[in-house]
Amino acid sequence: MILQARDSFIGSIDNVSVKEVGQGWNITGTDSNHYVEFPGEGARFVASTLTPVLVLQQQGILDIGSVYELTCTVAYTGTVDNLRANIGGTNTAYFTEGENTRIGTASSHTIQFLRNNANVDALITNVSLKKIQSSADWSIFEVSKINAVSNAVFGYYHEGDDSYIEMGTNASGNYSVKVSDGTTLLSGKTTTVDTGKYHIGVLRKVGEYLNFNYYDSSGSTVSVDSNINFNTQTSFEKEKFRIGCTQTSNGLLPPTAINTRYLDGNFQEVIVYDRKLNDTETANVVNYLNNKYKIY
Numbered sequence: 119m120i121l122q123a124r125d126s127f128i129g130s131i132d133n134v135s136v137k138e139v140g141q142g143w144n145i146t147g148t149d150s151n152h153y154v155e156f157p158g159e160g161a162r163f164v165a166s167t168l169t170p171v172l173v174l175q176q177q178g179i180l181d182i183g184s185v186y187e188l189t190c191t192v193a194y195t196g197t198v199d200n201l202r203a204n205i206g207g208t209n210t211a212y213f214t215e216g217e218n219t220r221i222g223t224a225s226s227h228t229i230q231f232l233r234n235n236a237n238v239d240a241l242i243t244n245v246s247l248k249k250i251q252s253s254a255d256w257s258i259f260e261v262s263k264i265n266a267v268s269n270a271v272f273g274y275y276h277e278g279d280d281s282y283i284e285m286g287t288n289a290s291g292n293y294s295v296k297v298s299d300g301t302t303l304l305s306g307k308t309t310t311v312d313t314g315k316y317h318i319g320v321l322r323k324v325g326e327y328l329n330f331n332y333y334d335s336s337g338s339t340v341s342v343d344s345n346i347n348f349n350t351q352t353s354f355e356k357e358k359f360r361i362g363c364t365q366t367s368n369g370l371l372p373p374t375a376i377n378t379r380y381l382d383g384n385f386q387e388v389i390v391y392d393r394k395l396n397d398t399e400t401a402n403v404v405n406y407l408n409n410k411y412k413i414y
Contacts, residue, residue: 142179147172160191160243163201165233172238174231179247180206180224181396183327183342185255185350188220188229189246195239204230213240221250223325223350254352257322257395259403260285261386261411265314267291270379272319272388273364276300276356277375283354284364285319286379287312293339295321295330299352306330306341316384318407324394325350333404335414361388386411 143161145154147170154174155162165172180186186205192213194200202212206224212234213220229247262271270286280300288294291311297304306328320331326348332339357365362381367373387410389403408414 142176143174144177145172145174157241160241160245161231163231163233163238163240163242165236165238167236168233172233174242175228177228180227180229181249182206182224182227183324183329183344183394184249185221185223185325186229187248187250188222189218189244190242191217191244193241193243195241197235197237197239200233200235200238201240201242202232202234204228204232217244223327225344254350254354255324255392255394256354257391257393257400258283258285258320259387259389259407260319261317261388261407261413262319262381262383263314263316264293264312264381264383266382267313268379269381269383270360270364271362271381271383271385273360273379274354274357275360275365275367275375276354277367277373278356279352280367281352281354281356282364282366283321283359284379285321286364286381293317293319293332295319295328297321297323297328299349302345302348304328304343304345304348306339306343308332308339310336316386316411316413318404318411318413320400320404322394322400329394331400331404333408333414338414359390361385 151166152170152172153164188203188205194215198215199212203210203220205222207226208222210220260272264287267287268289270284272285274283282298284296291313292307293312294307315334317334322329326346327344330341363377364379365375366378368376
């Protein structure tokens with residue numbers, strides 16, 4: 119802070135107080151009618167018109183693909199319901215007066231508060247952001263050798279909503295992974311023929327994102343697939359997992375789940391986590407499996 123006299127000055131200045139602004143937050147789109155101030159508790163967000171777009175944000179704090187729960191208390195002055203958040207690229211519904219909870223899947227690293235409409239004057243307090251997990255998110259590691267095409271080493275199928283998980287070879291012999299909520303498919307595959315190779319296959323899901331990793335003696339594959347239409351609330355714990363096959367509907371009325379795509383090969387190990395492991399955790403598990411089975 120700098121205090122500077124405009125002209126000659128003789129006197130004293132005392133009782134100067136400097137309030138700490140919100141640490142880690144930055145503000146864009148400000149002018150005399152669009153600003154954020156920190157009155158000692160929380161942040162006062164004021165935007166009189168639609169332009170410029172006033173944004174209060176923290177950058178670089180979210181993990182892409184993770185699901186976050188944002189809670190805050192909002193007190194409006196004048197017009198209500200004109201403030202909302204953006205959680206990693208996902209716009210939330212507007213905030214009502216009082217305590218609010220919003221959930222979003224991050225496709226960027228930034229959390230933002232921004233106007234939902236013009237004439238915003240709102241005090242934001244008690245802000246809390248936490249990463250959440252559910253039975254819809256998980257990580258699967260498998261070590262095996264698949265000798266034939268169209269074989270499954272790991273499978274899950276729920277007749278009620280046609281949701282499924284498949285890890286194995288496709289009709290062309292590529293290692294292939296698929297996850298479906300019953301309507302929308304997330305998938306990944308290698309570009310090589312992988313029959314007859316010992317390998318490590320890794321599948322990690324969070325929200326509408328699917329991370330796929332594959333390792334064998336010839337190389338590796340890493341890919342990410344996503345679809346905003348994927349039902350992120352789909353649970354994958356309604357049926358038992360299958361090792362050495364998968365299941366599908368027999369197509370009759372009433373339908374029945376039947377085993378299919380039996381494994382011709384060798385199965386070594388499977389590890390399942392009830393959350394999406396981050397990249398560092400994934401590398402640690404892959405290194406453990408590689409040291410144990412000497413895959414590559």
